Amino acid sequence: MRSTTPITAAQEVRDYYDLNTARWFGRPRVSDAIHRAVWGEGVGTEAEAFQYIDRLILGEIQELSGSFRAPLHVLDLGCGIGASLVFLASHSPIRGMGITVSGVQAEYARRRIEEAALTGRVECLECDFLHLPRSLPPTQLAFSIEAFVHSPNPDAYFSATVEHVVPGGLLIVCDDFLSERAEQPLSRREARMLDEMRRGWLAPSLITVAHADACARRLGYRQVKNVDLTKFLDLRRPRDLIVAATVALGRHLPLFGYRYRSLVGGNALQAALVAGLIEFRFVAWQKGAPR
Known part of the structure; x- marks a missing residue:
């Protein structure tokens, strides 16, 4: 896999979202969220599934509210068009x-706000x-939903946040992580899954x-x-099976470009989740003394 510097990695992510955002929101949608729907406890509709992660974060905000003076400052690192912050x-x-x-x-986010x-x-x-302005107000809770993996370097991600999260504040990452199974010897097919996910999903921090x-x-x-x-x-889902068939056919055709690469990456992600090589997790860290 070719190496990417922090600059080119950021440019790739920028280009991908600049190219696709208008297309995604150019048609009716159940939600303004770009992240995946999570059909957790109490969820009955697709709209609620898209809000599930936001509600988990809301619960953390409510717990923190007893420890800090209102209003709490919340930082969304990789905010899409602002759907999570608008909800919160x-x-x-x-x-x-x-x-x-x-x-x-x-x-889009400014209009939505x-x-x-x-x-x-x-x-x-x-x-x-990774290069946040020093003028940001002190943050009681920072979070990333399906954005951490885009960071070219996980150490750089945590270093960038620690300057802004106050002692006792939280950093939440909800994203794809390699499972313990993925640390074991892999078959050729499994190794290809993870490689295609990293390249197609722009996920150098899949760890x-x-x-x-x-x-x-x-x-x-x-x-x-x-x-x-x-x-x-x-x-x-039926859509995912169609994508899998398209990717299988595309392996024999000269298909290129951001859109096809993201199809390959998304298909690899699905396959790796089903195979237990990747897990979708909600992880929270507290800076300084525990609550």
Whole structure:
């Protein structure tokens, strides 16, 4: 696999989201969320499934509210078009800042925030979350939903956040992680799955939770939650089977480009989740003394 520097990795992610965001939101959708639906406990509709992770984060905000003066400052690292922050600010008296590397997403987010009448409480900033401005207010809770894997270096991700999260505050990552099974000898097919997922999903930081935890602990974070959500994902839907067939056919054709590469990566992710090589987890770290 070719190496990527932090600069080219960020450019690849920016180009991908700049290219695809308008297409995704150019048709009716159940949710403004870009992340996956999670059919966890109490979920009855697709819209609720897309909000499941946001509700988990809302629960953490409510727990933190007894430890900090209101309003809590919440930082979304990889915010998409701001759907999670809009949800959180609509259900709690937070102030939120969303970070996206995509100029297209930032513009969509600003419009979404204005439509929700949250201007002044929620903002969106276009920048690389590895190079956050020092002017950001102290953060009581920072989170990334399906954005951590895009970081070219997990150590750099945790280093970037630790400057802004206050002692006692939380950092939450909800994303794909390698399982313990993936650390064992792999078949050729399994190795190809993970390679295609990393390349097609732009996921250089696809690592184990243990690896992420080691990075976090070096900077003073302490893991306080680790929940496996994989069983709540809707895997191998009819659409996914069509994509798998398309990818299988495409292996014999000269197909290229961002869209096809993302199909290959998404198909590999599905296969790796089913095979138990990847797990979708909600992990929280606290900076400084535990609650």
